[in-house]
Amino acid sequence: MLSGQFEGIRRSPEWGNDLASRVAALCKEGSRVDLITPDNESGAAMSVNQMDQATRLTFR
Numbered sequence: 001m002l003s004g005q006f007e008g009i010r011r012s013p014e015w016g017n018d019l020a021s022r023v024a025a026l027c028k029e030g031s032r033v034d035l036i037t038p039d040n041e042s043g044a045a046m047s048v049n050q051m052d053q054a055t056r057l058t059f060r
Contacts, residue, residue, distance in 0.1 A: 019035075023035065
């Protein structure tokens with residue numbers, strides 16, 4: 001990887017690699033974290049791969 005490339009995604013090890021670890025680290029530093037997630041119906045509509053064009057509505 002080139003120096004400076006993807007700099008925004010580099011995190012120190014204490015951040016962890018999962019959402020719960022990141023939320024915990026932010027809270028430990030004094031941040032208030034509001035986690036917004038889709039409801040079951042929306043999650044099913046989005047599927048696992050949100051870049052899959054087959055799950056998108058087409059407007060014409």
